[in-house]
Amino acid sequence: MRTDLILKYLGYVFLLNAVFLLISAGVSLYNTEESALPLLFCGIICLVFGVFPMIFVDSREAATHIEGLVIVVSGWLLTCIIGMLPYLMWGGEFTVINAWFESVSGFTTTGSSILTDVEKLPAGILFWRSSTHWIGGVGVIIFVLFVLPRGRKTRHTLVHTEISDLAMTDFQYRAKKVIRILVGVYAGLTILEIVSLKLCGMSMFDAVNHSFATIATGGFSTKNLSIAHFNSLSVEVVIIIFMVVSGLHFGLIFGTIAGKRENLFRSPVVRAFLLVMIIGIVLASLKLYYNGDYGIADSFRYASFQVVSVATTTGFATVDTAAWPAFVQLLLIYFTIQCAMVGSTSGGLKFDRIFIFFKSAAKQLRMVRHPNAVFALKVGHKSISESLERQTMIFIVLYIVILFSTTIILSFMDVDVTTAFSASITTIGNVGPGFGEVSSMGNFSSIPDLGKLFLTLNMLLGRLEIFNIIALIFMRRDV
Amino acid sequence: MKIRLKILLGFLLLASLLMAAGAYSIYEFVKVSRSVNSLIDDNYKTIEASRTMLEALEREDSGILLLILGEWGVGHKIISSADSSFLGAKHIAENNLTEEGEDLLVAHIGHYYTIYKNKWQHPNGSSLRQGNIVWYLSDVHQNFLAVKKAVNDLMELNQTSMHTEAKGLSDRSKRAIMPGIVAIIAALIFSFILNFFISSYLIRPIRGLSKALKSYFPGSRDFDAGIKTKDEFKQLETRIQEMISRMESKANKG
Numbered sequence: 001m002r003t004d005l006i007l008k009y010l011g012y013v014f015l016l017n018a019v020f021l022l023i024s025a026g027v028s029l030y031n032t033e034e035s036a037l038p039l040l041f042c043g044i045i046c047l048v049f050g051v052f053p054m055i056f057v058d059s060r061e062a063a064t065h066i067e068g069l070v071i072v073v074s075g076w077l078l079t080c081i082i083g084m085l086p087y088l089m090w091g092g093e094f095t096v097i098n099a100w101f102e103s104v105s106g107f108t109t110t111g112s113s114i115l116t117d118v119e120k121l122p123a124g125i126l127f128w129r130s131s132t133h134w135i136g137g138v139g140v141i142i143f144v145l146f147v148l149p150r151g152r153k154t155r156h157t158l159v160h161t162e163i164s165d166l167a168m169t170d171f172q173y174r175a176k177k178v179i180r181i182l183v184g185v186y187a188g189l190t191i192l193e194i195v196s197l198k199l200c201g202m203s204m205f206d207a208v209n210h211s212f213a214t215i216a217t218g219g220f221s222t223k224n225l226s227i228a229h230f231n232s233l234s235v236e237v238v239i240i241i242f243m244v245v246s247g248l249h250f251g252l253i254f255g256t257i258a259g260k261r262e263n264l265f266r267s268p269v270v271r272a273f274l275l276v277m278i279i280g281i282v283l284a285s286l287k288l289y290y291n292g293d294y295g296i297a298d299s300f301r302y303a304s305f306q307v308v309s310v311a312t313t314t315g316f317a318t319v320d321t322a323a324w325p326a327f328v329q330l331l332l333i334y335f336t337i338q339c340a341m342v343g344s345t346s347g348g349l350k351f352d353r354i355f356i357f358f359k360s361a362a363k364q365l366r367m368v369r370h371p372n373a374v375f376a377l378k379v380g381h382k383s384i385s386e387s388l389e390r391q392t393m394i395f396i397v398l399y400i401v402i403l404f405s406t407t408i409i410l411s412f413m414d415v416d417v418t419t420a421f422s423a424s425i426t427t428i429g430n431v432g433p434g435f436g437e438v439s440s441m442g443n444f445s446s447i448p449d450l451g452k453l454f455l456t457l458n459m460l461l462g463r464l465e466i467f468n469i470i471a472l473i474f475m476r477r478d479v
Numbered sequence: 480m481k482i483r484l485k486i487l488l489g490f491l492l493l494a495s496l497l498m499a500a501g502a503y504s505i506y507e508f509v510k511v512s513r514s515v516n517s518l519i520d521d522n523y524k525t526i527e528a529s530r531t532m533l534e535a536l537e538r539e540d541s542g543i544l545l546l547i548l549g550e551w552g553v554g555h556k557i558i559s560s561a562d563s564s565f566l567g568a569k570h571i572a573e574n575n576l577t578e579e580g581e582d583l584l585v586a587h588i589g590h591y592y593t594i595y596k597n598k599w600q601h602p603n604g605s606s607l608r609q610g611n612i613v614w615y616l617s618d619v620h621q622n623f624l625a626v627k628k629a630v631n632d633l634m635e636l637n638q639t640s641m642h643t644e645a646k647g648l649s650d651r652s653k654r655a656i657m658p659g660i661v662a663i664i665a666a667l668i669f670s671f672i673l674n675f676f677i678s679s680y681l682i683r684p685i686r687g688l689s690k691a692l693k694s695y696f697p698g699s700r701d702f703d704a705g706i707k708t709k710d711e712f713k714q715l716e717t718r719i720q721e722m723i724s725r726m727e728s729k730a731n732k733g
Contacts, residue, residue, distance in 0.1 A: 004679055007672065037503055041658055044499045045665055048492045052669070055480065055488045056676040058708065085661065091653045 001067055008057040009071045010078055012144040015050035017082045018043050020131040024086070027205075028124025035122040038089030046082055062153030072141050073472045076464060079140045080104045080456075083132050090125055093117075097449040104456040106132030107140070108347060108463035111219025111315035111432030112423075114445045114452070118224050123205060126222050130209040136463070137216025137345040138186045139163075145175075146183045163343070181254040186345070190215045193242045200234040210316075214242045217346040219315025219432035225441070226317040227305070236301070236318060240308050247273070247312030247340030268380045273341055273351045280307045280335060284328045291325050303328070306440070311335040313346040315432020315440075322439030329435055333422065336431045347430030347463040349399050356384060356392045391467075398466050403428055406458050413448045423447060427458040482681065482710050489673050493666065500662030507655030514648050521577035522641040528571040529634035532588070533627065535565035540623055543599050547615055558599065565592070572633065578640050587629040595622035684712035692719070 021043035028036035063071060083103030087094040094102065098114045105112045106129055115121070121129070135143060142163075163178070190211050197207035206222055213220045223229035227239060245253065248270060255263040264270050284303035289296050305318045310332050321332060339348035356379065363375045377384040403424050410420035415437075422434025423444065433440040437447075444452065461469055538561035545554030569588060576582050598619045684706050691704040702723050704716045 003675065007675075037506065038654070038657075041499060041503050041661075045496060045661065048496045049665070049669070052489065052492055052672065053676075055485050055492075056680055058480070089654060089657045089661070091650045091657070 001064075001070065002061075004053070004057045005061065005063060006067060006070055006074070007053045009063070009144070010075060011050045011053035013050075013075045013078055013140055014046045014082065016135065016140065016143055017079060018046035018050055020135060021046055021082075021086065021128065024124045024128035024131060027127040028122060031123045033122040033124055035086075035090055035124040039086050039124050039128060042082070042085045042089065045085070063157050065157055068157035069468060069472055073464060073468055075140050075144070076107070076460065079135065080107050080460075083107055083128075086125060086128050090121075092120070093445070095449075097452050098445075101444065101452045101456055102129070103132060104459050105427075105432075106218065106220060107136035108430050108459040109133050109136050109216045109218040109313070109345060110347070110427055110430045110459045110462075111213065112427060112438065112455070112459075113220065113443050116443055116445055118222065126209060127205075129220050130212040130218075130222075133216040133218030133220055134190070134212040137212075137218065138182050142179055142182055146179050178251070182250050185250045185253050185257075186215060189242065189245060193238065196238045196242075197235060200232060200238055202230065202235060210239065211242075213316070214239055214314060215246050215345065217243070217246050217312050217314045217340065217344065217430075219309075221316065228318045228441075233301070236305050239316060240305060243308050243312045243314045243316075244274075244277075246314070247344050247346055249341050249343030250345075251343050266380065269341060269352050269355050272355055276338070276351075277307060277311050277335075280311065280331055284331055287325055287327050293324070306332065307335060310431055310433075311338065312340045312344075313348055313429060313431045315426075317433060317440035320439055320441040321433070322435055322442070333425065333435075336422075336425050336429050336434070339429050339431070347459075348428060349396065352379075353392045353396060355379065356389065357396060359384075360389055360393065395466060398470075399428065402458065402461060402466070406454050409454050410447070410451050413451050415447060415451060419447075423451075423455060424458060427455040428462040430459060430462045480710065482712070485680070485710075486677070489676070493669050493673070496665060496669065497662060500658045500665075503658040504655055504662075507651065507658065511648065511651050511655055514644060514651060517577075518641060518644050518648070521575070522637040522644065524575050525572050525577075525581070525637045526634055526641070528568040528575070529630050529637070531568035532565050532572075532630045533634075535561040535568065536623060536627055536630070539565070539599070540620075543615065543619055546599070547611065562596070578636055581633065581636060584629060584633040584636060588626065588633065591622065591626040591629050595619070595626050598622055680708060680710070684708070688712070688715065688719070695723070 021039055025036050025039035025043055028034075028039055080100070080103050083106060084096075084099035087099035087102055088096065093115055101112075101114050104110070111133070118126070193211040193214055194204075194207045197210060198204060202210070209220075209222045210227075212218070219226075221227065221229070227236060230236075248264060249267070252262060252264045252267055252270060255261070256265065281300070281304045284307055285296075285300040288294055288299040288303055293299065294302060302319045305316070306321055308314075309316045321329065324332075337349060338354055339350050340346035342350045342352045356377070359377055359379065363377055366375055367373065377389050406424035406428070407417075407421045410423060411417060415423070419434070419436030419438055422436055423438045426432060426434040426438065433442070436442075438444055444455070447455065539558050542554045542556075542558035542561060545557065548554075569585070569592070572585050572588070576585065684704065687704040687706060691702060695702055702716075702720045704712075704719075706712045706716045
């Protein structure tokens, strides 16, 4: 393994963060805030560490698969460490653990927070907080590769490490084009949402921050009450639309815009994803209405926002769901498990895997009836290979094992069962809010420090698709 | 890029990192020091002045009671000394208006004190009020309480502000320490990486050259130290290759 080559790519990660840190410092300076200096200092550190490897390493050789794995995983860890620096420098509620939690939650687009009063933070830090979502949404390495002009082989290796095999089935292009599509759709949607929110009467600052958080399916808000603060139907509608779009496969969004054969309308997974979400909204609305919580219009309004917010793993809130009936809470827990589609900015289990799981279960049932027959697993007109099917099943099992392990660990630390389970499920799914003490209007400040560390591990596992981290941990045995 | 330039740039980056951290730390410490000064100047002075005013008011109140009891000499002496100390403290408060709404509170003190002073200044020369406790309770004491409340309000405003400032000071001192800590950690990591690069791009080529020279013997394959960089080591490898070929051609001719 060539350490210098890995360091060179990690340098690019530093430079990417430096750009956003310097923009955040600019936001602070514009608002004449004290946070300008911490942000500027962190930006300088990143700049120095980013430029340093470029001076020494002039190797243009391609990265191997193992090197690619190390670059991707350590790139994510590094960016999370960089992300915590401005919080640490600022102080206030940010202890070392809290800063790490907020940073990992930002970059993995989880959106869980330890802050009890978000509005106390200066604009520069709030912008940096939203930027972590935006950088992490499309993927740190994808951003780096978008800027890098050369290195076809390395680009191919890194793209296939960062994006899951399942997501790549809908990207029938070369790595360079995949990166362009991802970043293009991502930036385009962000600009479109900023304009839409501005037209709804939001301030430019709030519009940018909330757009970063929506398109990245993150969930960090600049307000303590999240989207409830604005109490605006038009704002909610705009955010719902963009949450849904961000939860779809970006390759299919591009296909739809470009008039390709692979598009949103032809994908059975998209149809199923939207159908399940609509069923969820209808059931939640009916239950809230018949329970007497709200009138029919408000029931539909709140239910649709919360279901879409959780189902796309965004995590914005317009109401405290902890006070909702148990049936609706269970429904939301289901959506927390399900997550959005592969190829989107969301993390966690992903709806496509559940779709394949049910298809595979149906195939197994058919095989029981016809033991000698050969059945192919198909999603639309595409065949899913045996290895991809097996990989999906193992992923689901590992996901459940990790989920329950974290719940048990948190319970051991005297966290109540509801909070422990929902905190575990919401962090591994990169959703954000849960129930109990970590509900949509609550925060994670009450979780013990060690518990917070386990939850950040969950977030990283959910974001990096488990296999990458496990492969890296056991890498020495393979090499 | 030449090795000398690479190392120079590496150290320049390290130096710029440390300089940025140093400058930032100094700036934060200067701000902490300014905060301490403002804590003393802005609030503590007024709090002390308020305390003096309250003490003077209590003394004036005792003096008035002595007047009512007919102790003219002692009462008058106490009142005039308390009055001058009250006015002195009020002057300090008037010249130290640093908080929002402080000017209004100081004006209130002046207003109520004038009314209060009028109450005890005029009956001073007559014996009409002697033993008149009803007059004291219904008229003088009420005004005394009004002045006292105004002074207390001023003190509370400054105490609250001082508390907020002190809390901010704790955050600021942490902020002043953080750049130092981050810079130390960053410099350590930077040194390790620099050491790694020096080892990779300086020591490894030297070893490669040494190994290649040791294993080389006339007539064997081309001299190759396996240097891939485009720096002085590559030049050295090329020079050695040229030297060997010159020596070999000379030996062949001989």
